[in-house]
Amino acid sequence: MDIHDIAKISGYSSSTVSRVINNRNYVSEKARQDIQRVIKEFDYVPNEVARDLSKGKTHNIGVVLPHTSHPYYTQLVEGIMSAAFPAGYRIVMLPSKFDADIEMNYLNRLRRKAYDAIIFTSHGIPIKEFLKYQQYGSIVICHNPGDYNIAAAYAEREESYKAAFQWIQAQKYQKIAILLSRPYEVSSTAQKTFQAYRQIFNSNPDKRLLNTKITTFEDGYNAASQFHKENYKPDIYFTNGDDIAAGVRQFHLDNNLPIPKLIGQENQLSGKILNIPTINHNFHKVGKLAFELAINNEIKQLPVESEFIFRNQEKL
Amino acid sequence: MDIHDIAKISGYSSSTVSRVINNRNYVSEKARQDIQRVIKEFDYVPNEVARDLSKGKTHNIGVVLPHTSHPYYTQLVEGIMSAAFPAGYRIVMLPSKFDADIEMNYLNRLRRKAYDAIIFTSHGIPIKEFLKYQQYGSIVICHNPGDYNIAAAYAEREESYKAAFQWIQAQKYQKIAILLSRPYEVSSTAQKTFQAYRQIFNSNPDKRLLNTKITTFEDGYNAASQFHKENYKPDIYFTNGDDIAAGVRQFHLDNNLPIPKLIGQENQLSGKILNIPTINHNFHKVGKLAFELAINNEIKQLPVESEFIFRNQEKL
DNA sequence: GTGAAAGCGCTAACAT
DNA sequence: ATGTTAGCGCTTTCAC
Numbered sequence A, B: 001m002d003i004h005d006i007a008k009i010s011g012y013s014s015s016t017v018s019r020v021i022n023n024r025n026y027v028s029e030k031a032r033q034d035i036q037r038v039i040k041e042f043d044y045v046p047n048e049v050a051r052d053l054s055k056g057k058t059h060n061i062g063v064v065l066p067h068t069s070h071p072y073y074t075q076l077v078e079g080i081m082s083a084a085f086p087a088g089y090r091i092v093m094l095p096s097k098f099d100a101d102i103e104m105n106y107l108n109r110l111r112r113k114a115y116d117a118i119i120f121t122s123h124g125i126p127i128k129e130f131l132k133y134q135q136y137g138s139i140v141i142c143h144n145p146g147d148y149n150i151a152a153a154y155a156e157r158e159e160s161y162k163a164a165f166q167w168i169q170a171q172k173y174q175k176i177a178i179l180l181s182r183p184y185e186v187s188s189t190a191q192k193t194f195q196a197y198r199q200i201f202n203s204n205p206d207k208r209l210l211n212t213k214i215t216t217f218e219d220g221y222n223a224a225s226q227f228h229k230e231n232y233k234p235d236i237y238f239t240n241g242d243d244i245a246a247g248v249r250q251f252h253l254d255n256n257l258p259i260p261k262l263i264g265q266e267n268q269l270s271g272k273i274l275n276i277p278t279i280n281h282n283f284h285k286v287g288k289l290a291f292e293l294a295i296n297n298e299i300k301q302l303p304v305e306s307e308f309i310f311r312n313q314e315k316l
Numbered sequence C: 001g002t003g004a005a006a007g008c009g010c011t012a013a014c015a016t
Numbered sequence D: 001a002t003g004t005t006a007g008c009g010c011t012t013t014c015a016c
Helices: A003-010 A014-021 A029-042 A048-055 A071-084 A100-111 A127-136 A158-170 A188-201 A217-229 A242-254 A269-274 A283-296 B003-010 B014-021 B029-042 B048-055 B071-084 B100-111 B127-136 B158-170 B188-201 B217-229 B242-254 B269-274 B283-296
Strands: A060-065 A090-095 A117-120 A138-141 A151-156 A176-179 A236-238 A261-263 A278-280 A301-305 A307-309 B060-065 B090-095 B117-120 B138-141 B151-156 B176-179 B236-238 B261-263 B278-280 B301-305 B307-309
Touching: A003 A014, A003 A029, A014 A029, A048 B048, A060 A071, A060 A100, A060 A283, A071 A090, A071 A283, A071 B090, A090 B071, A100 A117, A100 A127, A117 A283, A127 A138, A138 A283, A151 A283, A158 A188, A158 A236, A158 A261, A158 A278, A158 A307, A176 A188, A176 A217, A217 A242, A217 B269, A242 A261, A242 A269, A242 B269, A269 B217, A269 B242, A269 B269, A283 A301, B003 B014, B003 B029, B014 B029, B060 B071, B060 B100, B060 B283, B071 B090, B071 B283, B100 B117, B100 B127, B117 B283, B127 B138, B138 B283, B151 B283, B158 B188, B158 B236, B158 B261, B158 B278, B158 B307, B176 B188, B176 B217, B217 B242, B242 B261, B242 B269, B283 B301
Parallel strands: A060 A090, A060 A117, A117 A138, A138 A151, A151 A301, A176 A236, A236 A261, B060 B090, B060 B117, B117 B138, B138 B151, B151 B301, B176 B236, B236 B261
Antiparallel strands: A090 B090, A278 A307, B278 B307
16 A cells, blocks of 8 residues: 555545645645545555655664663763654664774765764774765764864863862872773773873873773772782772772772772762762763754764762761 | 666666675676676665665664663663664664653554564553554564563563562561552553552552652652651662662661661662662563564563562661 | 656566 | 566656
8 A cells, every 4th residue: 555556546646645645735625635535544654764765864863882871872872862852853773882893884874874864972983984974974973073074072071080180189199090991092081081180190190000991880899809909009099980989989898998089970870879079971961962963964063061070978 | 876877887787786786696707796896986885775665674673762761771772782783673762751642653653664663661552552553563562461462571570579578578567668650550560569569468558658750869869758758757668779769768868867678679780889679670681582572573472580689788 | 736757776576 | 697677655846
C-alpha cells in the first residue's frame, strides 16, 4: 500500500495525494476529503525512508561516544537530546571505544547520508581529517579545535582548573596526586590539567603521583592502593570525577588510614554526599550548543565555562 | 555522483557496479579492477538511504526512554548497545517523557519503516495496543507482559523483593517507609513491590509512609523531611534506588537525626560507598536480551532474576 | 487545482 | 559474467 495505490483508489494523482499528506499548496476541499477518506479506510501511512531519500534529509544526528555510562557522555547526550527532541531530530548512538577506525567509519556514513550531521563527543581522528568531510554535512566536536575551522562546543576548563590548583596551593598541600582517564599525549583534558598546574606551581606534576588510566570508582580505589604500597602518601588527590575521588576515599577508609583531601569533577552525586569539592563542566549545556551548531551548520566555536565548586571536606 | 555515473564512466552497467560494491555474485577480475579504479578516482560512496529504501531495512533499532540519566535506562541502553554494535545495528534514542501520545508517535514511525524494530524500556501505552503493531516490525517491551503474546525481556523482581522484605521482617522493623517513582495504578514495579510486601507481612503498606513521586537524591531528601515533619519516624526506608536512599540519609545527617535503616536498588555507587543494602536488577543483561528479541523477531518472554545484595549498614 | 513524469540512488530478478 | 529493467515509495517541477 503506497501513495500510488491511494491515488488510484481515490481517483486522483499521487502528487495530489502527496499534497494532502503534507498539506502543501492548494488542494480543493473535495479532493482533500476524498483522499483523506481513502487514507483512513486503508490505514495508509507514508514510508519515512522513501521520504528521506527523496528529500535528501534524514532528521537523524549521529552522536559518537567512546562509551556510555560515564557522566561526561550521559550529560552530553542528555543535553543534545533535550535540544534535538523539540526540533524534531533524533539521536543515533555511535559507540566508538576510542577507536579511530570506527570513528572514520562513522564519518564515512555521514557522506553516505546516513545522518544529516555528526557530533563527536570525543575523537581520536586528527582534527585535520574532519576538514575534508565538512562538505558532506555538519560536523561538531566537543573539544577546543584550536585554530582549525571546525564547529565545536566544549567545556572551557582553564579557569576552573586554575582555581582548583590555586586553592590547593593556598592550603599549602605539597604532595599532589593526579588521576586522569587518558594519557597526556592523547588527551587534551590531560594537557589542560598539566598546563593549569604549571601556571600555578611553576613546575610539572610529580610523575610518581600520576595515573592516567582511571575511569571508575574501583580504578580510584586501586590507584590509591598502589600509591600507598609505594609509600607515596599524597596530601591531596586531584581526580577526574567525584566517583573516582570516592574510590580513593574508600581505600583509606577500608584500611583505617587518614583520608587525604580530594577534588572531584563532574559534580556527581557521590561528591555531594561526601562533600568533596568538584568541578562542574556544564556538559548539558555543551550538548545543547553542539546540537544547535549541528543543525544550523554553523562553523563556530562555543566554549562553556566550567566552575570550581568548593566544599568543605572537613564537614564530613 | 551516483552508481549510474560510475557505471557510465567505467563502461559497465549499474548492476555490475552494485555487485562490485557489495562483492556479490561473479564479477570478472577486470571489471572489478576497472570499476574500483573509477570509484577510487571519483571518490564515490553509495547512499545509505537509497540502499535502505531498496532493501526495506534500515538497521536501526528505536529505543523508547522516558528519560535518560537514570540508572535503569542507562544500564538498559548500554546493554542494548553492547549487543547492537557487533551486530551492525544502531540505536535511535526516542525520548518519551512517559507520554503515551509521544509513544504512539514512535510506534507509528515503526509502521513507516523508520526503524526495523522498537524497544520500549517503559511504556504508557496499554499492551493491547502493541499487538496490532507487531505486523509492522518487532516490538519488545521491558516489563512482564503477563498473558499478552508480546516479546519482552525484563527484571523478575518478585524473589529479590521478597528477600528484602523478609530481611526487614527478621530484623523486626515496624515502621516501613516505601519510596517509589510512580504510583501503584500505573506502575507494575509498584504493584510488584506491594505484592511482595503483602506476601511477607500479610497486610498492605502503610499509606502514610508511602511516596510514589521519587526519582532523585533530592526527592529522597525531601520525602524524609516530609515524614519527619509529620512525625512519622520510619525504622527503615525501602527505596527505588541507592541514590534515593542516600538522599534520605543526607536529610537525617544534616539535621543531626539518627539515620534509619535503608534499602536501595540498582546497585549504584552511592550504595556501595555508604554500605546500603541494595537490589541489583541486572538491567545490562535485560538490554542485551531485548535487542536479541528485536532482531530475531522472536515473540518470547525472557525474565532476568534480580538479586538482593545484603550489606551491613552498621559498618558505615 | 490537478496530473504527468522525472527524479532521489540503489537492488535484484531476469535475460543474455 | 554482464546488462536491462522494474522496482523501492515519495517529492517536486512543469504544464495544463
